[in-house]
Each structure stands twice: as C-alpha cells, then as structure tokens.
Amino acid sequence: MVKLIHTLADHDDDVNCCAFSSSLLATCSLDKTIRLYSLSDFTEVPYSPLKFHTYAVHCCCFSPSGHILASCSTDGTTVLWDVQNGQILAVMEQPSGSPVRVCRFSPDSTCLVSGASDGTVVLWNAQSYKLHRCASVKDGSLVACAFSPPGNLFVTGSSCGDLTVWDDKMRCLHNEKAHDLGITCCDFSSQPVPGGEEGLQFFQLASCGQDCQIKIWVISFIHILGFELKYKSTLTGHCAPVLACAFSHDGQMLVSGSVDKSVIVYDTNTENILHTLTQHTRYVTTCAFAPNILLLATGSMDKTVKIWQFEKETLCQAKIPDQPKQFTENWSEDDVSNWLCTEGLEDLVDIFKMNNIDGRELLNLTKESLADDLKIESLGLRSKVLRKIEELRTKVKTLSSEIPDEFICPITRELMKDPVIASGTAAVAAAKSLLSCLTLQPHRRQPIRLPCPWDSPDGYSYEKEAMENWISKKKRTSPMTNLVLSSMILTPNRTLKMAINRWLSETHQK
Structure with a gap:
C-alpha cells in the first residue's frame, strides 16, 4: 500500500523538479527558487529557499554523496550549492547563454552534465567547476539526461524525440528515434538486470514522451567492445503526455507522472501497474524515489509536492536484491538497509538511514552507540542487532584471511x-x-x-x-x-x- 503522508505547498508557481539525498528533499519551481526539506519531519531547513536564479529553475539534483546540490535555469546558468549551509559554490554559465533545462551528476561526482534549449550539452568538471567538453545535438532542445550506473557514458533526450548516447569524452556513440513527439525524461535503473552473460552488464533505461508512452530499453555494456542499446517494451496506463519517470533505488519499481494528472507506479519485473495515485489537481511534472525506496515525491503544476510512503512490507516483501557481493565495510547505506530486512530488522531501516549508517559504521556499532546515538530503547532489540553485527565481523575476518x-x-x-x-x-x-x-x-x-x-x-x-x-x-x-x-x-x-x-x-x- 501507498499513502499520502505530507503535502508541501511553499512554492508560488509550478513545481518543475524534485530530488532526494539520504537526508534532504530538494524542489525547484517557476518561482525562481529551490527549497530544501529535512526528511525527518519535512520541515524546511533554515537557509531555504535558495535564491540566485533570475528566471525559472527547471531542474535540481544532488551529487551522489549528497553534499552538493545543482540547479539550472532559464537564465542560462547551472549553480552548485553547499547543502550544509546553502552557500553558492560555483555559477557555471552555458557557453551559448541558452536556457539550461536539465543537469545531472556522474555516479562518481567528478562530472556534471548540463543540457540547454539550443541543443548544447556541456560536461563540467565538478571539482574545478570548469568546462571540460561541449557538444550539441542536431535538432531540438535537450530536456533529459541520465548517467549509466558504471558512469562511462550518459544518455540525453531531446524535444525532437531522439535518445543520444555519449561517452565520457563527449563522443556521440549512438542516436535513436525514441518518441515521435519528443522526449520529456529518461532514467537508468541503478541495478543491473540479473542473468547477464559473463563479461556483460545489462541495465534498463526508461524514457517517456509527448506520445503518452513510457519505453523500456536495455543497454548492454560489453567489456572493451562497447555497448548495445535495444528496445524492450512499452508501458501503458497514461492517456496523455508523460512528463517524468524514475526508477526506485533497488530497481524494482518505476514511477511516472503525466499531463493526465496521475502518478503510476509499475513493477519492473512484471511491468504491471502496482498503484495509480490521483491526488494532484494539475499536470504531474516530476517524480523521484528516496534512496531507501520507502518515500516517493511527486511535483505538479498545482504548485505542490506530495510525499508518499510505501509500507515497510513493500520494501521487505518485494524482491530484495541479494546482499552485496563485497565486504561489509564497503556496503552503502542502502546495502545496510537490505541487510536489516533480510535479518528481520526492517523496523530499524529508517533509524539507520537517518543516521547514515553504512558498512563501516555498522561494524563499529556498540551497545552504547545503539542506545545513545541511534536511540534504540529496547534492550532485546539492541542485543539482537549486536549478535547479527558480530556474525558479520566474524565473516569479515574469515574472508580477509582467504583473499587470494x-x-x-x-x-x-x-x-x-x-x-x-x-x-x-x-x-x-x-x-x-x-x-x-x-x-x-x-x-x-x-x-x-x-x-x-x-x-x-x-x-x-x-x-x-x-x-x-x-x-x-x-x-x-x-x-x-x-x-x-x-x-x-x-x-x-x-x-x-x-x-x-x-x-x-x-x-x-x-
């Protein structure tokens, strides 16, 4: 089940984009502002709203680490913000001065892509804030972008309907007519498709457009030889142009928002519709899953952002990805969440998420930190967690001694x-x-x-x-x-x- 738990109504105009980090929600609007909310109680942080842009803000996104927020605007700039205090780190001007419609960080946070209305696409160095490379598509405005999970290439979508694949040197590797009336959004699943052949990695890419369709593509990454893009299927359900789509962090769900004012959540394994949400009163322009998939944010031209919560059973009864195939100390926060679910500790997922417990932090937890820092009051629950952690420590020692x-x-x-x-x-x-x-x-x-x-x-x-x-x-x-x-x-x-x-x-x- 999915339930509406909060409605944010602070923007004075259409909401264009929303994005999650592990602790914050960012939203941006035609009202020229970006707003930041704490995920603990959805209150606006003290330094919000962020103001700099002189025209509409079209897109915002967090760096993978969650420490930097990027925003882009009709004013032709892409701005990097420090999310700790709301200070501006850099203002990067599109070389052509054209309105910037989309921006995305690379998975390793080293690069940022910005795409503009004149079809130019710029790859920025996210450390030096300097332009690295620039290119352009033949026709249309760039309105969508997504990095592949390995980070070795990215895909852009244009208003003329083309998907274009670029490598990290800004070479155009492939161009595909995906949607007849124009693309509006695209997103990669962060999880590889299971069952890939030796030496191959398969990832799903979703694209949506003015033709009312959501299309699923499969990209195979072939070591040394390159990649291959293949059409897989079309998801139905919307009766009007689809303006946004996004995968859940575990790749098990895909959400879309449409001009028909509805939000649809699909099961990516069966491609069946799981939920249809109809509480927005105008076009749904943006949607995003939180990293732990328990929360979904949707934004609309009704000037609101709605927060939806999936019951914990959705997280733990759905197909949970295998426990990560690396040492515990290298687990991400989401890997820790998956481990909690498999160990019957799903009630602690939110607590561990809010305290940014990754694999290294997990192995260092003690009975004191569980009680004092994580505020776990139940002695029995603390004891169970410690037993499970000790099992992990033992396994880590065993594996370390067996490494070839x-x-x-x-x-x-x-x-x-x-x-x-x-x-x-x-x-x-x-x-x-x-x-x-x-x-x-x-x-x-x-x-x-x-x-x-x-x-x-x-x-x-x-x-x-x-x-x-x-x-x-x-x-x-x-x-x-x-x-x-x-x-x-x-x-x-x-x-x-x-x-x-x-x-x-x-x-x-x-």
Whole structure:
C-alpha cells in the first residue's frame, strides 16, 4: 500500500523538479527558487529557499554523496550549492547563454552534465567547476539526461524525440528515434538486470514522451567492445503526455507522472501497474524515489509536492536484491538497509538511514552507540542487532584471511575494487596472461607477475586510486620493480576485476 503522508505547498508557481539525498528533499519551481526539506519531519531547513536564479529553475539534483546540490535555469546558468549551509559554490554559465533545462551528476561526482534549449550539452568538471567538453545535438532542445550506473557514458533526450548516447569524452556513440513527439525524461535503473552473460552488464533505461508512452530499453555494456542499446517494451496506463519517470533505488519499481494528472507506479519485473495515485489537481511534472525506496515525491503544476510512503512490507516483501557481493565495510547505506530486512530488522531501516549508517559504521556499532546515538530503547532489540553485527565481523575476518594474494593491491595490501595495469602498452597481453594464471593456478599465493612482451617494465596490477596517488607524488617508478615506468597510462584490468567479482560472488554464496 501507498499513502499520502505530507503535502508541501511553499512554492508560488509550478513545481518543475524534485530530488532526494539520504537526508534532504530538494524542489525547484517557476518561482525562481529551490527549497530544501529535512526528511525527518519535512520541515524546511533554515537557509531555504535558495535564491540566485533570475528566471525559472527547471531542474535540481544532488551529487551522489549528497553534499552538493545543482540547479539550472532559464537564465542560462547551472549553480552548485553547499547543502550544509546553502552557500553558492560555483555559477557555471552555458557557453551559448541558452536556457539550461536539465543537469545531472556522474555516479562518481567528478562530472556534471548540463543540457540547454539550443541543443548544447556541456560536461563540467565538478571539482574545478570548469568546462571540460561541449557538444550539441542536431535538432531540438535537450530536456533529459541520465548517467549509466558504471558512469562511462550518459544518455540525453531531446524535444525532437531522439535518445543520444555519449561517452565520457563527449563522443556521440549512438542516436535513436525514441518518441515521435519528443522526449520529456529518461532514467537508468541503478541495478543491473540479473542473468547477464559473463563479461556483460545489462541495465534498463526508461524514457517517456509527448506520445503518452513510457519505453523500456536495455543497454548492454560489453567489456572493451562497447555497448548495445535495444528496445524492450512499452508501458501503458497514461492517456496523455508523460512528463517524468524514475526508477526506485533497488530497481524494482518505476514511477511516472503525466499531463493526465496521475502518478503510476509499475513493477519492473512484471511491468504491471502496482498503484495509480490521483491526488494532484494539475499536470504531474516530476517524480523521484528516496534512496531507501520507502518515500516517493511527486511535483505538479498545482504548485505542490506530495510525499508518499510505501509500507515497510513493500520494501521487505518485494524482491530484495541479494546482499552485496563485497565486504561489509564497503556496503552503502542502502546495502545496510537490505541487510536489516533480510535479518528481520526492517523496523530499524529508517533509524539507520537517518543516521547514515553504512558498512563501516555498522561494524563499529556498540551497545552504547545503539542506545545513545541511534536511540534504540529496547534492550532485546539492541542485543539482537549486536549478535547479527558480530556474525558479520566474524565473516569479515574469515574472508580477509582467504583473499587470494593476486587480488590484493601491492600498495594498499587490500582487496582491489578497480584494478589497473601500470604501463598500458602491454595491457592486452597482460589481461590474457592473467586469465590463464587464474584458470590454471586458482590457489596461487604470490602476486602474479604478468609477462609483458615489449616495453612495460612493470606488468603488475594495482588499485587505481592507490596507483594514481603514487604517480601524483611524482614517482615515475614501478612500486614493485623500482624500474622507471615507460608510460603513466593506467589500463583497466577488466579480466582481473571480473575474477575478483566472481570470487566475491562465490564466497557470498557459501
């Protein structure tokens, strides 16, 4: 069941967009303002509304970390705000000065895309606030954008109906006529489609448009070779143009808002309609799920934002994603929520979310912090949580002692998440060699020395961040051989990453 729990009516004009972080809700409007609300009680934060834009604010979005809010406007600017105090961090002007209709952060928060009415799309450096690259579509205004979960490409949607796929160097990889009368919104599911082939990742993309349709696409990411975009299906239910769509964080639901004033929630597995919400009195222009999927926000031209709550059974009885296939200390806040549900502790999801408990924080919880910081009054409930956490700690110690040495970064001595090969000229030979080593010597306990047939003096694999830090300190030598590196290029070791993920998956199943 879904119930309306709150209506926000602070804007003086149409609500254009709403977005969640783990603790805040942001809304923006034709009234030129952005408003921020606390998720604990939906009161407006003291420094809200945020005022700078001189014309309508079309879009707002949080960085993945939740520390920065971006907003864009008809005034041709994209503004970055510090969500802790509402201060402006940067004002980035669209090169053409055209109205900016959409903005989105990359999954790693390093980049921000802004799309404008003249069809220009700009990739900004979100750290330096400087323009990185710029391109444009052939026809129409850019009104929609979504980054793929791996972050290696993004999709834009235009008012002429085209979906365009771009890589991180702003090269146009693909163009698809998706909606005859124009696209209005698009969104990626953050969860991969289960059952993908070895070496492939499949993600669902939803697009909606003026043709009253919602279309589901499947994008397959093929290691080294690229990607493929395929049409999957069309969802029905609306009788007027669909203005917004968004996936829930676990990928199990898709919500849409329409000119017919209704909000429809779909089950993404069966594509059946789960709920139809009809409390708005004018066009529904925006919709967004909170990270923990318990809350849904919808905004409308009736100047209101409505907050809907899914009963906890919706979260825990729906198909819950498998517990994350990585070490507990690397779990996100949502991974912790999934774990709570699987352990019968779903009543604590909201408490853990509000206190930003991720995997590392979870492992450090004590009986004192459960009582004093999380305010869990029941002694029996605290004891149960501590028992479950102790089981996790024991498992972490066991797994850590069993990690194959070839999966450990020689610099950090920790399990690699994003392995790279130093000196990229031997990357292909190295990858093939590694695959052979892992196939023929699965229990090898020494770091694998990858044979490099020509100019690479290194050949070892390292955690990307650790090696980048090594190089940034002006060390041009190999951490393992102390020989001078012939190149500073770091080549992703996809084969090793696949092997690590496969090992994590098999370990998790045990």
